[in-house]
Amino acid sequence: MDLDFSFVAEYWPTFLRGAWVTLELSFFGVALGTLLGVLFALMRISRWWPVKFLASAYIEVIRGTPMLVQIFIIHYGLTGFGINLPPFISGVVALTINSSAYMAEVFRAGIEAIDKGQTEAARSLGLSRGMTLRYIVLPQAFRNMLPAIGNEFIIIIKDSSLISVIGIAELMYNARTVQSITFSPMEPLLVACALYFAMTFTLSRLLAVLERKLRS
Amino acid sequence: MIVVNGLRKSYGKLEILKGIDTEIRKGEVVVVIGPSGSGKSTFLRCLNRLEQPTSGEIRLNNSLITNKQSELNQIRQEMGMVFQHFNLFPHMSVLENLTLAPRKLKKLSNEKANARAMELLRVVGLEDKHDSYPDRLSGGQKQRVAIARALAMEPSVMLFDEPTSALDPEMVGEVLEVMKRLAQNGMTMVIVTHEMGFAREVGDRLLFMDGGCIVEEGIPLHVFQNPQHPRTKDFLAKVL
Numbered sequence: 499m500d501l502d503f504s505f506v507a508e509y510w511p512t513f514l515r516g517a518w519v520t521l522e523l524s525f526f527g528v529a530l531g532t533l534l535g536v537l538f539a540l541m542r543i544s545r546w547w548p549v550k551f552l553a554s555a556y557i558e559v560i561r562g563t564p565m566l567v568q569i570f571i572i573h574y575g576l577t578g579f580g581i582n583l584p585p586f587i588s589g590v591v592a593l594t595i596n597s598s599a600y601m602a603e604v605f606r607a608g609i610e611a612i613d614k615g616q617t618e619a620a621r622s623l624g625l626s627r628g629m630t631l632r633y634i635v636l637p638q639a640f641r642n643m644l645p646a647i648g649n650e651f652i653i654i655i656k657d658s659s660l661i662s663v664i665g666i667a668e669l670m671y672n673a674r675t676v677q678s679i680t681f682s683p684m685e686p687l688l689v690a691c692a693l694y695f696a697m698t699f700t701l702s703r704l705l706a707v708l709e710r711k712l713r714s
Numbered sequence: 715m716i717v718v719n720g721l722r723k724s725y726g727k728l729e730i731l732k733g734i735d736t737e738i739r740k741g742e743v744v745v746v747i748g749p750s751g752s753g754k755s756t757f758l759r760c761l762n763r764l765e766q767p768t769s770g771e772i773r774l775n776n777s778l779i780t781n782k783q784s785e786l787n788q789i790r791q792e793m794g795m796v797f798q799h800f801n802l803f804p805h806m807s808v809l810e811n812l813t814l815a816p817r818k819l820k821k822l823s824n825e826k827a828n829a830r831a832m833e834l835l836r837v838v839g840l841e842d843k844h845d846s847y848p849d850r851l852s853g854g855q856k857q858r859v860a861i862a863r864a865l866a867m868e869p870s871v872m873l874f875d876e877p878t879s880a881l882d883p884e885m886v887g888e889v890l891e892v893m894k895r896l897a898q899n900g901m902t903m904v905i906v907t908h909e910m911g912f913a914r915e916v917g918d919r920l921l922f923m924d925g926g927c928i929v930e931e932g933i934p935l936h937v938f939q940n941p942q943h944p945r946t947k948d949f950l951a952k953v954l
Contacts, residue, residue, distance in 0.1 A: 618764055619801035619860075623815040623867055624791035633814060637805050 505680045506689060516672030517693045523586070523658045523668060524697075527593025528651050534594060535601025540631070542606050553602065560599035566660055568592050573664040589661035589668075597654050604646045608639035641712050648705035652698045659694070669693055715740045715871060715902055716761065721770035723756055730756045732926035734770070738871070738904055743897045745913040745934060746906045748923035749949055754906045757923065758875050761904065762793040775870075791819060794864030798876040800856040802848040808835070808859050809844040812866045819867070827866075834862040838892050854885030858892055865896075872896065874905040890916075910953055914938055922946045 506513075541553035560568070573588040583591065612635050620630040662671035673690035677683065721734040730753045738744050746754045759765040761772060763779070763786060772780050779789050803811050812831035816822045822830070835841040838858040848856055857877055864872060874893065878886045890912050897903055897916050907913055913920060913934050920934040922943070930943045938954070941947045 613801075615797060615799055615801035616803065619795075619797060619803070621787075622762055622764060622790055622793070622795035623864070624787045624819050625815060626787050629818055633818070634803055638803075641805070 501685055501688070502682065503685055503689070505676065505682065505685065509676045509680075509686075512672045512676055513669065513689055513693060516667060516669035516690075517697065519666065519668040520655065520658050520670075520694075521697065523589050523593060523661060523666070524651075524655045526590045527597050527654045527658065530590070530594040531597025531601050531650075531654070532647075534598035535605055538598060538602035539605035539609060542602065543609060557599045557602050560595055561603075565592065565596050565657060566663065568596065569660060569664060585664050585666045588664055589658070589666050592661065593654055593658060596657065597650060600650055600653070601647070604643055604650060605639070608643035608646070609635055611642060612638050644705065644709050644712065648702060651701055651705075655698055655701070656694060715742075715775060716904075717771075717773040718761075719771040719773075721757070721760060721772065722768045723753075723760055723765060724768045730926055731760070731767075734928060736921065736928060736931070738902065740870075740902055741900045743901075743903045743905065743916055743918045744921060745917035745919075746904065746921045746923060747908070747910070747913060747949075748921075748929075752923040753926040754923045755875050758873050758904060758906050761873060762790050762795055764795075787819075791815075791867050792870050794867060794869035794872045796857070796860050796864055796872065796874045796877045798879050800848075800853075800860045800880070802851075802856055802860055802863070804848050806847075807844070808840070808846050808848070808851075811848070811859060812863050815863075816866050831862070831866060834865050835859075837865075837895075838862045839888075852885060853881045854888045857881065857885075857889045861889075861892055861896070871902040871904065874903065874907070876906050876908065878907070878909055908953070910938070910950075922949065924949070 538553045538557060541549045542557070544550050544553075569588070569592045572592050573583065573585065576583065609631075616634050616638070617630055620634045621627075625633070658668060659670035662668060662674070665671070667675075669690050673686045676686040680686065716738040718734050718736050721731055722729065723731040734757055746757065748754050756765055760767045767780055770780065771778060774789060774792060779785075803814070806814065809828060809831050812834060813822075813824070813827035816827045816830065817824065832841055832844060835844055838861060840855060840858055840862070843851065843855065843859070848859070851859065861877075877893070878889050881889065886909070890909065893903070893905070894912075894916050905913075905917070917934040920932060920937050921928050922930045922937065922941075922945075924945045930937060930941065930946045937946065938950060941950055
Protein backbone atom coordinates (compact mmCIF):
# COMPACT_ATOMS: atom_id res chain seq x y z
CA MET A 499 0.00 0.00 0.00
CA ASP A 500 1.23 3.47 -0.81
CA LEU A 501 1.00 6.17 1.79
CA ASP A 502 -0.48 9.41 0.61
CA PHE A 503 0.02 12.43 2.82
CA SER A 504 -1.28 15.03 0.35
CA PHE A 505 -4.24 15.78 2.68
CA VAL A 506 -1.83 17.37 5.13
CA ALA A 507 -1.55 20.42 2.90
CA GLU A 508 -5.23 21.06 3.40
CA TYR A 509 -5.82 19.76 6.93
CA TRP A 510 -2.71 20.73 8.84
CA PRO A 511 -4.56 23.51 10.72
CA THR A 512 -6.99 20.86 12.01
CA PHE A 513 -4.13 18.78 13.35
CA LEU A 514 -2.40 21.76 14.93
CA ARG A 515 -5.62 22.93 16.57
CA GLY A 516 -6.10 19.43 17.94
CA ALA A 517 -2.53 19.32 19.20
CA TRP A 518 -3.07 22.64 20.94
CA VAL A 519 -6.19 21.34 22.72
CA THR A 520 -4.23 18.24 23.72
CA LEU A 521 -1.57 20.48 25.24
CA GLU A 522 -4.22 22.50 27.08
CA LEU A 523 -5.85 19.38 28.49
CA SER A 524 -2.48 17.95 29.50
CA PHE A 525 -1.30 21.18 31.07
CA PHE A 526 -4.31 21.42 33.36
CA GLY A 527 -4.21 17.68 34.06
CA VAL A 528 -0.55 17.84 35.03
CA ALA A 529 -0.75 21.05 37.07
CA LEU A 530 -3.88 20.17 39.03
CA GLY A 531 -2.87 16.51 39.26
CA THR A 532 0.49 17.45 40.76
CA LEU A 533 -1.09 19.72 43.36
CA LEU A 534 -3.69 17.12 44.33
CA GLY A 535 -1.00 14.43 44.19
CA VAL A 536 1.13 16.24 46.78
CA LEU A 537 -1.95 16.63 48.94
CA PHE A 538 -2.85 12.92 48.75
CA ALA A 539 0.79 11.91 49.35
CA LEU A 540 0.88 14.04 52.50
CA MET A 541 -2.47 12.60 53.58
CA ARG A 542 -1.13 9.12 53.06
CA ILE A 543 1.83 9.66 55.39
CA SER A 544 -0.40 11.41 57.94
CA ARG A 545 -0.53 10.29 61.58
CA TRP A 546 -4.34 10.23 61.63
CA TRP A 547 -5.71 7.00 60.27
CA PRO A 548 -9.01 8.34 58.81
CA VAL A 549 -7.03 10.79 56.64
CA LYS A 550 -4.58 8.08 55.70
CA PHE A 551 -7.42 5.67 54.89
CA LEU A 552 -9.24 8.21 52.74
CA ALA A 553 -6.13 8.91 50.65
CA SER A 554 -5.24 5.23 50.30
CA ALA A 555 -8.76 4.36 49.22
CA TYR A 556 -8.85 7.14 46.64
CA ILE A 557 -5.49 6.14 45.18
CA GLU A 558 -6.35 2.45 45.00
CA VAL A 559 -9.78 3.00 43.42
CA ILE A 560 -8.55 5.47 40.79
CA ARG A 561 -5.54 3.36 39.89
CA GLY A 562 -7.60 0.19 39.86
CA THR A 563 -10.32 1.30 37.43
CA PRO A 564 -10.02 2.10 33.72
CA MET A 565 -9.70 5.73 32.78
CA LEU A 566 -12.10 5.26 29.88
CA VAL A 567 -14.82 4.23 32.34
CA GLN A 568 -13.96 7.16 34.60
CA ILE A 569 -14.33 9.55 31.67
CA PHE A 570 -17.77 8.18 30.85
CA ILE A 571 -18.83 8.36 34.49
CA ILE A 572 -17.71 11.96 34.85
CA HIS A 573 -19.18 13.17 31.60
CA TYR A 574 -22.31 11.05 31.19
CA GLY A 575 -22.83 9.23 34.48
CA LEU A 576 -22.89 12.37 36.61
CA THR A 577 -25.66 13.91 34.50
CA GLY A 578 -27.98 11.50 36.36
CA PHE A 579 -27.15 13.49 39.50
CA GLY A 580 -27.77 16.81 37.81
CA ILE A 581 -24.08 17.48 37.21
CA ASN A 582 -23.61 18.61 33.62
CA LEU A 583 -19.96 19.41 32.98
CA PRO A 584 -18.83 20.93 29.69
CA PRO A 585 -16.71 18.37 27.77
CA PHE A 586 -13.45 20.23 28.29
CA ILE A 587 -14.00 20.41 32.06
CA SER A 588 -14.93 16.72 32.16
CA GLY A 589 -11.69 15.96 30.35
CA VAL A 590 -9.60 18.02 32.74
CA VAL A 591 -11.31 16.46 35.76
CA ALA A 592 -10.71 12.93 34.45
CA LEU A 593 -7.04 13.63 33.71
CA THR A 594 -6.59 15.37 37.04
CA ILE A 595 -8.00 12.62 39.23
CA ASN A 596 -6.00 10.05 37.31
CA SER A 597 -2.70 11.83 37.40
CA SER A 598 -3.18 12.83 41.05
CA ALA A 599 -3.51 9.17 42.07
CA TYR A 600 -0.33 8.14 40.26
CA MET A 601 1.49 11.30 41.27
CA ALA A 602 0.58 10.72 44.93
CA GLU A 603 2.39 7.40 44.81
CA VAL A 604 5.42 8.97 43.15
CA PHE A 605 5.54 11.67 45.83
CA ARG A 606 5.01 9.23 48.69
CA ALA A 607 7.83 7.00 47.50
CA GLY A 608 10.05 10.06 46.99
CA ILE A 609 9.34 11.41 50.47
CA GLU A 610 9.87 8.04 52.12
CA ALA A 611 13.18 7.56 50.29
CA ILE A 612 14.74 10.55 52.08
CA ASP A 613 16.95 9.42 54.95
CA LYS A 614 15.25 9.67 58.35
CA GLY A 615 18.33 11.44 59.66
CA GLN A 616 17.39 14.48 57.59
CA THR A 617 14.06 14.81 59.39
CA GLU A 618 15.68 14.16 62.75
CA ALA A 619 18.31 16.82 62.18
CA ALA A 620 15.67 19.35 61.15
CA ARG A 621 13.36 18.53 64.05
CA SER A 622 16.26 18.62 66.53
CA LEU A 623 16.87 22.23 65.47
CA GLY A 624 13.30 23.00 66.44
CA LEU A 625 11.74 23.09 62.96
CA SER A 626 8.11 21.98 62.88
CA ARG A 627 6.87 19.01 60.86
CA GLY A 628 5.58 21.33 58.15
CA MET A 629 8.80 23.33 57.89
CA THR A 630 10.84 20.13 57.79
CA LEU A 631 8.76 18.88 54.88
CA ARG A 632 8.88 22.17 53.04
CA TYR A 633 12.54 23.10 53.45
CA ILE A 634 14.29 19.75 53.91
CA VAL A 635 12.34 16.74 52.67
CA LEU A 636 10.36 17.94 49.65
CA PRO A 637 13.21 19.76 47.86
CA GLN A 638 15.38 16.65 48.09
CA ALA A 639 12.52 14.33 47.24
CA PHE A 640 11.61 16.44 44.22
CA ARG A 641 15.08 16.06 42.75
CA ASN A 642 14.91 12.27 43.07
CA MET A 643 11.37 12.13 41.73
CA LEU A 644 11.97 14.17 38.61
CA PRO A 645 12.35 11.17 36.25
CA ALA A 646 9.17 9.58 37.62
CA ILE A 647 7.29 12.89 37.39
CA GLY A 648 8.44 13.30 33.79
CA ASN A 649 7.17 9.83 33.06
CA GLU A 650 3.77 10.80 34.50
CA PHE A 651 3.64 13.94 32.34
CA ILE A 652 4.27 11.89 29.22
CA ILE A 653 1.62 9.35 30.19
CA ILE A 654 -0.90 12.16 30.69
CA ILE A 655 -0.25 13.59 27.22
CA LYS A 656 -0.81 10.18 25.69
CA ASP A 657 -3.82 9.31 27.86
CA SER A 658 -5.50 12.58 26.94
CA SER A 659 -6.28 10.91 23.58
CA LEU A 660 -8.96 8.93 25.46
CA ILE A 661 -10.79 12.19 26.08
CA SER A 662 -11.73 12.19 22.38
CA VAL A 663 -14.59 9.82 23.23
CA ILE A 664 -16.60 12.63 24.79
CA GLY A 665 -16.26 14.79 21.70
CA ILE A 666 -13.50 17.21 22.53
CA ALA A 667 -11.69 18.28 19.38
CA GLU A 668 -8.23 17.38 20.60
CA LEU A 669 -5.58 15.73 18.46
CA MET A 670 -7.01 12.22 18.36
CA TYR A 671 -10.55 13.43 17.69
CA ASN A 672 -9.40 15.65 14.83
CA ALA A 673 -7.29 12.87 13.36
CA ARG A 674 -10.39 10.71 13.19
CA THR A 675 -12.32 13.57 11.65
CA VAL A 676 -9.74 13.89 8.90
CA GLN A 677 -9.78 10.11 8.54
CA SER A 678 -13.49 10.08 7.82
CA ILE A 679 -13.32 13.02 5.42
CA THR A 680 -10.42 11.73 3.34
CA PHE A 681 -11.23 8.01 3.63
CA SER A 682 -7.58 7.25 4.34
CA PRO A 683 -7.40 4.73 7.20
CA MET A 684 -3.72 5.04 8.10
CA GLU A 685 -2.13 8.38 7.26
CA PRO A 686 -4.08 10.73 9.59
CA LEU A 687 -3.25 8.40 12.49
CA LEU A 688 0.42 8.51 11.58
CA VAL A 689 0.33 12.30 11.54
CA ALA A 690 -1.32 12.25 14.97
CA CYS A 691 1.39 9.86 16.20
CA ALA A 692 4.10 12.15 14.90
CA LEU A 693 2.57 15.11 16.72
CA TYR A 694 2.12 13.17 19.97
CA PHE A 695 5.71 12.05 19.72
CA ALA A 696 6.92 15.59 19.04
CA MET A 697 5.21 16.71 22.24
CA THR A 698 6.39 13.87 24.48
CA PHE A 699 9.93 13.84 23.10
CA THR A 700 10.30 17.61 23.55
CA LEU A 701 9.04 17.24 27.10
CA SER A 702 11.42 14.42 27.93
CA ARG A 703 14.38 16.41 26.53
CA LEU A 704 13.36 19.47 28.58
CA LEU A 705 13.14 17.34 31.70
CA ALA A 706 16.55 15.83 31.03
CA VAL A 707 18.00 19.34 30.88
CA LEU A 708 16.26 20.32 34.11
CA GLU A 709 17.54 17.15 35.77
CA ARG A 710 21.10 17.91 34.76
CA LYS A 711 20.75 21.48 36.04
CA LEU A 712 19.48 20.28 39.42
CA ARG A 713 22.33 17.80 39.79
CA SER A 714 25.12 20.27 39.25
CA MET B 715 19.50 22.00 84.24
CA ILE B 716 18.19 18.63 83.04
CA VAL B 717 16.69 16.27 85.59
CA VAL B 718 15.72 12.74 84.55
CA ASN B 719 13.47 10.60 86.74
CA GLY B 720 12.52 6.96 86.12
CA LEU B 721 12.96 7.24 82.36
CA ARG B 722 11.80 4.11 80.55
CA LYS B 723 11.57 3.31 76.86
CA SER B 724 10.22 0.18 75.23
CA TYR B 725 9.74 -0.90 71.65
CA GLY B 726 6.86 -3.35 71.87
CA LYS B 727 8.00 -5.90 74.45
CA LEU B 728 11.65 -4.96 74.21
CA GLU B 729 12.64 -2.65 77.04
CA ILE B 730 15.61 -0.49 76.02
CA LEU B 731 15.71 1.85 79.02
CA LYS B 732 14.82 0.37 82.39
CA GLY B 733 14.54 3.40 84.61
CA ILE B 734 17.17 6.12 84.27
CA ASP B 735 17.65 8.67 87.04
CA THR B 736 20.26 11.36 86.65
CA GLU B 737 20.84 15.07 86.59
CA ILE B 738 22.85 17.19 84.22
CA ARG B 739 24.02 20.43 85.79
CA LYS B 740 24.69 23.70 84.02
CA GLY B 741 28.15 23.81 82.49
CA GLU B 742 28.70 20.13 83.12
CA VAL B 743 30.19 17.77 80.52
CA VAL B 744 28.63 14.33 80.94
CA VAL B 745 30.05 11.48 78.91
CA VAL B 746 28.00 8.32 78.43
CA ILE B 747 29.82 5.09 77.62
CA GLY B 748 28.76 1.45 77.45
CA PRO B 749 28.53 -1.53 75.12
CA SER B 750 26.39 -1.27 72.01
CA GLY B 751 22.74 -1.97 72.72
CA SER B 752 23.08 -0.63 76.25
CA GLY B 753 20.58 2.15 75.53
CA LYS B 754 22.96 5.13 75.58
CA SER B 755 21.82 6.58 72.24
CA THR B 756 18.18 5.98 73.12
CA PHE B 757 18.74 7.80 76.40
CA LEU B 758 20.24 10.77 74.56
CA ARG B 759 17.44 10.79 71.95
CA CYS B 760 14.82 10.77 74.71
CA LEU B 761 16.27 13.99 76.13
CA ASN B 762 15.12 16.04 73.12
CA ARG B 763 12.24 13.68 72.46
CA LEU B 764 13.41 12.34 69.11
CA GLU B 765 12.30 9.19 70.89
CA GLN B 766 9.10 9.39 72.90
CA PRO B 767 9.76 8.02 76.42
CA THR B 768 7.38 5.25 77.48
CA SER B 769 7.30 6.57 81.04
CA GLY B 770 9.25 8.75 83.42
CA GLU B 771 9.93 12.45 83.66
CA ILE B 772 12.45 14.82 82.12
CA ARG B 773 12.71 18.37 83.36
CA LEU B 774 14.55 21.14 81.57
CA ASN B 775 15.18 24.18 83.78
CA ASN B 776 12.49 22.97 86.18
CA SER B 777 9.76 22.60 83.58
CA LEU B 778 8.43 19.17 82.74
CA ILE B 779 9.05 18.46 79.07
CA THR B 780 7.93 14.85 78.84
CA ASN B 781 4.27 15.60 78.25
CA LYS B 782 4.37 18.80 76.31
CA GLN B 783 3.51 18.35 72.67
CA SER B 784 2.85 21.96 71.78
CA GLU B 785 6.09 23.41 73.06
CA LEU B 786 8.25 20.61 71.73
CA ASN B 787 9.77 22.73 68.97
CA GLN B 788 10.54 25.45 71.49
CA ILE B 789 12.21 22.95 73.81
CA ARG B 790 14.32 21.52 71.02
CA GLN B 791 15.71 24.94 70.23
CA GLU B 792 17.29 24.80 73.67
CA MET B 793 19.01 21.49 72.88
CA GLY B 794 21.43 21.26 70.02
CA MET B 795 22.07 17.78 68.67
CA VAL B 796 24.98 16.32 66.72
CA PHE B 797 24.50 12.98 65.01
CA GLN B 798 26.81 10.12 64.17
CA HIS B 799 26.08 10.49 60.46
CA PHE B 800 26.19 14.32 60.43
CA ASN B 801 22.82 14.66 58.68
CA LEU B 802 23.78 17.87 56.94
CA PHE B 803 21.20 19.08 54.42
CA PRO B 804 22.81 18.10 51.09
CA HIS B 805 20.75 20.51 48.97
CA MET B 806 21.99 23.53 50.89
CA SER B 807 25.38 25.21 51.11
CA VAL B 808 27.26 25.16 54.41
CA LEU B 809 26.08 28.69 55.15
CA GLU B 810 22.45 27.81 54.38
CA ASN B 811 22.73 24.75 56.63
CA LEU B 812 23.68 27.07 59.47
CA THR B 813 21.20 29.87 58.79
CA LEU B 814 17.97 27.98 57.96
CA ALA B 815 16.77 27.44 61.52
CA PRO B 816 17.80 30.88 62.89
CA ARG B 817 16.09 32.59 59.95
CA LYS B 818 12.89 30.58 60.14
CA LEU B 819 12.58 30.19 63.91
CA LYS B 820 14.32 33.19 65.41
CA LYS B 821 13.28 35.40 62.48
CA LEU B 822 16.81 36.69 62.07
CA SER B 823 17.45 38.82 59.00
CA ASN B 824 19.67 37.31 56.32
CA GLU B 825 22.56 39.62 57.19
CA LYS B 826 22.37 38.85 60.90
CA ALA B 827 22.03 35.11 60.36
CA ASN B 828 24.91 35.09 57.86
CA ALA B 829 27.17 37.12 60.13
CA ARG B 830 26.45 34.83 63.05
CA ALA B 831 27.01 31.75 60.87
CA MET B 832 30.36 33.04 59.61
CA GLU B 833 31.40 33.65 63.20
CA LEU B 834 30.55 30.06 64.09
CA LEU B 835 32.35 28.74 61.01
CA ARG B 836 35.43 30.64 62.19
CA VAL B 837 35.09 28.92 65.57
CA VAL B 838 35.11 25.47 63.92
CA GLY B 839 37.80 26.59 61.46
CA LEU B 840 35.76 26.33 58.27
CA GLU B 841 34.92 29.88 57.25
CA ASP B 842 36.46 29.32 53.81
CA LYS B 843 33.92 26.52 53.19
CA HIS B 844 30.79 28.65 53.64
CA ASP B 845 29.87 28.37 49.94
CA SER B 846 30.61 24.64 49.61
CA TYR B 847 27.99 21.93 49.53
CA PRO B 848 28.22 19.08 52.04
CA ASP B 849 29.29 16.50 49.45
CA ARG B 850 32.50 18.52 48.92
CA LEU B 851 33.51 18.17 52.58
CA SER B 852 35.46 15.47 54.39
CA GLY B 853 33.80 13.61 57.26
CA GLY B 854 35.59 15.70 59.85
CA GLN B 855 34.58 18.91 58.13
CA LYS B 856 30.97 17.73 57.87
CA GLN B 857 30.82 17.02 61.57
CA ARG B 858 32.33 20.40 62.42
CA VAL B 859 29.68 22.08 60.24
CA ALA B 860 27.03 20.00 62.01
CA ILE B 861 28.29 21.24 65.37
CA ALA B 862 28.22 24.83 64.11
CA ARG B 863 24.70 24.30 62.76
CA ALA B 864 23.48 23.14 66.17
CA LEU B 865 25.26 26.07 67.88
CA ALA B 866 23.59 28.55 65.52
CA MET B 867 20.35 28.18 67.48
CA GLU B 868 22.26 29.17 70.64
CA PRO B 869 21.15 26.14 72.64
CA SER B 870 21.76 25.90 76.35
CA VAL B 871 22.82 22.26 76.11
CA MET B 872 24.46 20.21 73.36
CA LEU B 873 23.76 16.51 72.82
CA PHE B 874 26.34 14.45 70.93
CA ASP B 875 25.37 11.01 69.63
CA GLU B 876 28.64 9.19 68.85
CA PRO B 877 29.96 12.19 66.91
CA THR B 878 33.22 10.53 65.83
CA SER B 879 32.06 6.94 65.19
CA ALA B 880 31.53 7.42 61.45
CA LEU B 881 34.82 9.25 60.89
CA ASP B 882 38.08 8.04 59.43
CA PRO B 883 40.65 7.83 62.24
CA GLU B 884 42.68 10.80 61.04
CA MET B 885 39.63 13.07 61.29
CA VAL B 886 38.57 12.20 64.81
CA GLY B 887 41.06 14.64 66.35
CA GLU B 888 39.77 17.78 64.63
CA VAL B 889 36.19 17.11 65.79
CA LEU B 890 37.21 16.30 69.36
CA GLU B 891 39.29 19.47 69.39
CA VAL B 892 36.21 21.57 68.57
CA MET B 893 34.18 19.78 71.22
CA LYS B 894 36.93 20.28 73.79
CA ARG B 895 36.99 24.02 73.15
CA LEU B 896 33.21 24.11 73.48
CA ALA B 897 33.50 22.38 76.86
CA GLN B 898 36.18 24.80 78.00
CA ASN B 899 33.90 27.69 77.13
CA GLY B 900 31.36 26.36 79.60
CA MET B 901 28.83 24.67 77.29
CA THR B 902 26.66 22.05 78.97
CA MET B 903 27.21 18.83 77.05
CA VAL B 904 25.98 15.24 77.05
CA ILE B 905 28.22 13.06 74.91
CA VAL B 906 27.67 9.44 73.93
CA THR B 907 31.08 8.26 72.80
CA HIS B 908 33.56 5.44 72.36
CA GLU B 909 36.54 7.80 72.68
CA MET B 910 37.78 6.81 76.12
CA GLY B 911 40.74 9.18 76.11
CA PHE B 912 38.44 12.10 75.29
CA ALA B 913 35.94 10.99 77.96
CA ARG B 914 38.68 10.95 80.56
CA GLU B 915 40.16 14.28 79.55
CA VAL B 916 37.07 16.39 78.93
CA GLY B 917 34.29 14.72 80.93
CA ASP B 918 33.27 16.09 84.33
CA ARG B 919 31.19 13.04 85.01
CA LEU B 920 30.96 9.65 83.36
CA LEU B 921 27.90 7.43 83.11
CA PHE B 922 28.48 3.78 82.34
CA MET B 923 25.34 2.20 80.89
CA ASP B 924 24.60 -1.46 80.39
CA GLY B 925 21.32 -3.29 79.75
CA GLY B 926 19.22 -0.11 79.84
CA CYS B 927 20.50 1.07 83.23
CA ILE B 928 23.17 3.41 84.54
CA VAL B 929 25.39 0.82 86.18
CA GLU B 930 28.04 3.15 87.50
CA GLU B 931 28.82 6.83 87.47
CA GLY B 932 31.52 9.12 88.75
CA ILE B 933 34.48 11.25 87.84
CA PRO B 934 35.87 9.72 84.61
CA LEU B 935 39.42 9.30 85.89
CA HIS B 936 38.20 7.52 89.03
CA VAL B 937 35.93 5.19 87.11
CA PHE B 938 38.65 4.34 84.61
CA GLN B 939 41.27 3.69 87.29
CA ASN B 940 39.07 2.06 89.84
CA PRO B 941 35.80 0.69 88.44
CA GLN B 942 33.48 -0.66 91.14
CA HIS B 943 30.92 -2.70 89.27
CA PRO B 944 31.98 -6.02 87.65
CA ARG B 945 30.30 -5.05 84.35
CA THR B 946 32.20 -1.76 84.25
CA LYS B 947 35.43 -3.63 84.93
CA ASP B 948 34.62 -6.12 82.21
CA PHE B 949 33.77 -3.39 79.66
CA LEU B 950 36.81 -1.23 80.43
CA ALA B 951 39.09 -4.25 80.27
CA LYS B 952 37.89 -4.77 76.69
CA VAL B 953 38.15 -1.19 75.44
CA LEU B 954 41.17 0.28 77.23
